Every structure is written in structure tokens, then in C-alpha cells.
Amino acid sequence: MQLLVTLLLVSCLLLGVPGAQDRAALRRGSDGNGRCQYSFIVDGPLEASCPVHAGAAEVEALKSRMTLLEALVARLAGGEAGTAVRPGLQEAYTKVVEEKSQLQRDKGRLSTQVQELHRRVEDLRQEAERLKSRPCPQAPPPSTPQGDSSLRPGGNPGGPSHLASKPGGQSSSPREPSWHHGNAGYLELKAEVTEVPAPTTEHNTGCGELVAVMEPETHRKADTIAGKYGVWMQDPEAKDPFGPDMVWRINTVGSEVRQLFGYEDLDQLARGFPTKVLLLPEAVESTGAAMYRGSLYYQRRRSRTLIRYELATETVAARRDLPHAGFHGQFPYSWGGYTDIDLAVDEQGLWAIYSTNKAKGAIVVARLDPHSLEVKKTWETNIRKNMVANAFMICGRLYTVASYTLSDTTVNYSFDTATGQGQALSVPFKNRYSYNSMIDYNPDKRRLYAWDNYHMVSYDVRLGRQQRA
Structure with missing residues (x-):
């Protein structure tokens, strides 16, 4: 060449x-x-x-x-040209490689900073949502009615309550901060909290508003880790061959929860001797099951399908999807546990407590046909499901509990399906064992059933006169 x-x-x-x-x-x-x-x-x-x-x-x-x-x-x-040019090229190549390495290091550092910024933005968004759910402070009413101040909204001697605890159920102080009215576009509560009357000495056998929850009574402690969470209940309208004193229990810790234990009465439950053990045809999801008119109602695992299991025949009598309901961790209570769909029973029948994407996490209450599981009517409330620890129905009213871990918490909100109105409450409620994963109401016994950190406990309740807006 x-x-x-x-x-x-x-x-x-x-x-x-x-x-x-x-x-x-x-x-x-x-x-x-x-x-x-x-x-x-x-x-x-x-x-x-x-x-x-x-x-x-x-x-x-x-x-x-x-x-x-x-x-x-x-x-x-x-080869003088190559000798003269090669050192310059080698030096330039080395410099380019070093700059490339520096750029890659800068890219990694910037990626880490971007991820951190995304995390902070998400934290700020969640904090903003939490602040939006808090109502604004209210001036105290001009006059204080006579009666037990612990039963009036904001009159808890152990300190006022708040709508939602921090993630994980923890509060920033030993006492829950007071509920303040917040975003009027979301929590459309009245400017004045309605006073509820103090309980009377006579036992009220009719329907009314919740005014007091008594001290918890412990009936049994689960023996194994499978019983850390669970659901236990009695049928308010029992049918043969099982009577109203029969106690039913499901331990809900496990990937395939299918065992339903039956006890003749509370004494047998305390002794731990079941008289009936049923193997359910499909696995149970979480702690939202209910017993009503001789059937067990529960949510099938990893689905929005509701099942009615008839105890007498030991067969599935009905099944139906709950339309648009979130499931398996989409809209649970604040303690988690896949509590997206919570079935409840009261004086008016069978209910489902859940949420949907359309409701954006707000609690939706549905009245169900106990025979076919068809939805008769729904109500959308102004309180987020993941901001409360649990909920139950009494006399057509939804009630929510503020914290599942705080020993002295409150029933902090109610929604009346008859009027479509919600209001703030401050009815004292105790979590004796500091991890309450289930609360249901029995209209026959007029008692709340709860599963609190391995322990099966119950609460007597007092109802006042029905108040309508």
C-alpha cells in the first residue's frame, strides 16, 4: 500500500x-x-x-x-505518524471512558434521588388525604345538657377521638386527637354534632341510636397462631337443628381457611369443646363472615363472590358476585387482613360493608336479600374505609370504630340509611387486648362480638331514642 x-x-x-x-x-x-x-x-x-x-x-x-x-x-x-498519533488517541479514549463512567454514576445517583422524590410525593399525598378526612375544629355547644358527659360527642373523659389512626393503627399520642370537620366536599357532616341522649335505667328493647358500649367480657383465648385473627358469632334467627345459643367460630389465619367450629353454648366455647366441625366447600376470605337464619354468609377467597352456606344441609344454597366491590386488599379496614367485604346482621336484615373504585375508597353499604344475595339498595357514605378500624350495623345504621390497637378508642361515626345522613360520634370503646380484627352485632342478644388479639370478647350495648334529622 x-x-x-x-x-x-x-x-x-x-x-x-x-x-x-x-x-x-x-x-x-x-x-x-x-x-x-x-x-x-x-x-x-x-x-x-x-x-x-x-x-x-x-x-x-x-x-x-x-x-x-x-x-x-x-x-x-x-511508523512515525502512528507513533505520534496513537498516544493522543489513547489519551482521548481514556478520557471518554472516564467521562462515561462518571455519567453512569451520576445517572445512578439521579435515579436514586428520583425514587426518593417519588416516595416523598406519595407520602405527602397520603398525608394530604388524611388531613382532608379530618373535620375542622368546632366551638363547644353553648349549653351542656345534664347527664353522663362520657356519652356525648367529644365528652370522652379519656380524651376525644379521631376519625382515623395512623397507618398500622398507631396514634401520635396516647389519646386520640379530636375529630375535626375537614373537606366539606368529601366529609359532608353537619356543623353541629348532634347530641345523643344518655342511656336510661330501663332496658330499651326497641331500635335506637348507639349511646354506650359496655366493658368487654372475655370468653376464650385461641390456642394457636391460627387464632390470632378470626370471627365468632351466634345466629340471631337460628333454625333447626341448631338453636340460638349455638356459637360458631372460624380461625382465619392461613392460606386455605375452611373449618367452621360449632359449640353448644358459651360455656362449651370457654372449655374449647366443639360439638360440630364443618368443612366449607370453598375457602373463606378474612373476618367478614356472618351467621343468619340458619346459614353462614361469607366471602370466597380472592374474589368478590358471596356464598350462602346452609348449615342444615351442609351445602351452598346461593352464590353471587357483589357488583364492583373491591377485594383482596383493595379497600380493607385500617388493620388490613383483606377485610374488603364485611357482612353484617342487624334488626333489619343482612348487609354488606365494602367500597368500590367509583366510591374512591369511601364506605358503601348494601342491603342484601338473605335468600338470593341480590343487592336491594346501596348507600355511599362520606368516610373512607381504610381510615377506620372496623364497622358494624345496628338498626339500619352504620357505625365505625376509630382504632384497632388503642386501648381507649371510640365509635366515631354513624351513617343512617333511612335519611342518608352521617354524623360524628364519640362513644367510648375499649380494645382490651390491643389488636381488634373483627366486630359484629347480634340483634337478638343486643351485643357486639369481637376478636381481639387471640381473644373472643363481647360487649353489651345501650341504645337511646331514635333521632331523625
Whole structure:
């Protein structure tokens, strides 16, 4: 390749000198250092037609060209060009590699910062949602009615309650902060909290508003880890062959919860001797089951399907999807546990407490047909499901509990399906064992049943006169 370049250059030089092909001779030799030397011999100007001055100029030009040619050939032959260029290229390449490494490090650092910013934005969004759910502070009413102040909204001697505890059920202080009215577009509560009357000494057998929850009574503690969470109940309208004193229990810790234990009465439950053990045809999801009119109603695992299991025949009598209901962790209570769908029973029948994407996490209450599980009517409330610990129904009213871990918490909100109105409450409620995963109401016994950290407990309740807005 070098020889071809040299020949081309020589050809150009020869072509550039008139008559040089007749009078020039090219010689090649070695200079003793391993490099080639090229020499040209040109005849002098002997003819009169070739002026001395003109021939000398041509010779000088040829010499100059030859000098340049020799230098170029020497560089090509000896590798001086590569020697001169390679260090510069290597240095530039090294610099580019270092800059690339630095850019990759900067990219990783920036990616970490972006992830951190995303996390902070999400935390701020959740905090904003939590603050929106808090009502604004209210001035105390001008007059204080006579009666037990612990039963009035905001009159809890252990400290006022709030709508929702922090994630995980923890509060920022030993006492729950007071409920303040917040975003009017979301929590459309009345400016004045309705006072509820103090309980009377007579036992009220009719329907009314919840005014007191008594101290919890412990009936049994579960023996194994499978009983940390669970559901237990009695049928308020029992049918043969089982009576109203029969106690039913499901331990809900496990991937395939299918065992239903039956006890003759509360004494047998306390002793731990079941008289009936049924294997359900499909697994149970969470702690939202209910017992009503001789059937167990529960949510099938990992679905929005409701099942009515008839105890007498030990068969599935009905099944139906709850339309648009969230399930398996979409809209649970604040303690989690896949409590998306909570079935409840009261004086008016069978209910479902849940939420939907359309409701954006707000609690939806549905009245169900106990035979077919068809939805008769629904109500959308103004309180988020994941901001309360649990909920139950009494006399067509939804009630929510503020915290599942705080020992002295409150029933902090109610929603009346008859009027479609909600209001703030502050009825004291105790979590004796500091992890309440289930609360249901029995209208026959007028008692709340709860599962509190392995313990099956119950609460007597007091109802006041029905108040309508």
C-alpha cells in the first residue's frame, strides 16, 4: 500500500515537470538506518532553447518536492505518524471512558434521588388525604345538657377521638386527637354534632341510636397462631337443628381457611369443646363472615363472590358476585387482613360493608336479600374505609370504630340509611387486648362480638331514642 502511494506521488511529480520523462531518472537506496531513499537525476539545460534561469527554477522546485516526498515516505515507512498519533488517541479514549463512567454514576445517583422524590410525593399525598378526612375544629355547644358527659360527642373523659389512626393503627399520642370537620366536599357532616341522649335505667328493647358500649367480657383465648385473627358469632334467627345459643367460630389465619367450629353454648366455647366441625366447600376470605337464619354468609377467597352456606344441609344454597366491590386488599379496614367485604346482621336484615373504585375508597353499604344475595339498595357514605378500624350495623345504621390497637378508642361515626345522613360520634370503646380484627352485632342478644388479639370478647350495648334529622 505504501509503495502504491509512493508511485502515485512520483507520477504526479513527473507529470508536473515538462519533458521530465525524457531527462529524469529515479533511484532508490538505503540510508543505513533501515529507511528507503529516493533520488532523481535530471539532465542540465544544454540546449539554447532552455534558459539557464528557467532550468534552475525547475530543478529547485523538483528538489523541494523530492524533500517533501522523502519526508512523507520516511514517515510512512518508519511508523512515525502512528507513533505520534496513537498516544493522543489513547489519551482521548481514556478520557471518554472516564467521562462515561462518571455519567453512569451520576445517572445512578439521579435515579436514586428520583425514587426518593417519588416516595416523598406519595407520602405527602397520603398525608394530604388524611388531613382532608379530618373535620375542622368546632366551638363547644353553648349549653351542656345534664347527664353522663362520657356519652356525648367529644365528652370522652379519656380524651376525644379521631376519625382515623395512623397507618398500622398507631396514634401520635396516647389519646386520640379530636375529630375535626375537614373537606366539606368529601366529609359532608353537619356543623353541629348532634347530641345523643344518655342511656336510661330501663332496658330499651326497641331500635335506637348507639349511646354506650359496655366493658368487654372475655370468653376464650385461641390456642394457636391460627387464632390470632378470626370471627365468632351466634345466629340471631337460628333454625333447626341448631338453636340460638349455638356459637360458631372460624380461625382465619392461613392460606386455605375452611373449618367452621360449632359449640353448644358459651360455656362449651370457654372449655374449647366443639360439638360440630364443618368443612366449607370453598375457602373463606378474612373476618367478614356472618351467621343468619340458619346459614353462614361469607366471602370466597380472592374474589368478590358471596356464598350462602346452609348449615342444615351442609351445602351452598346461593352464590353471587357483589357488583364492583373491591377485594383482596383493595379497600380493607385500617388493620388490613383483606377485610374488603364485611357482612353484617342487624334488626333489619343482612348487609354488606365494602367500597368500590367509583366510591374512591369511601364506605358503601348494601342491603342484601338473605335468600338470593341480590343487592336491594346501596348507600355511599362520606368516610373512607381504610381510615377506620372496623364497622358494624345496628338498626339500619352504620357505625365505625376509630382504632384497632388503642386501648381507649371510640365509635366515631354513624351513617343512617333511612335519611342518608352521617354524623360524628364519640362513644367510648375499649380494645382490651390491643389488636381488634373483627366486630359484629347480634340483634337478638343486643351485643357486639369481637376478636381481639387471640381473644373472643363481647360487649353489651345501650341504645337511646331514635333521632331523625
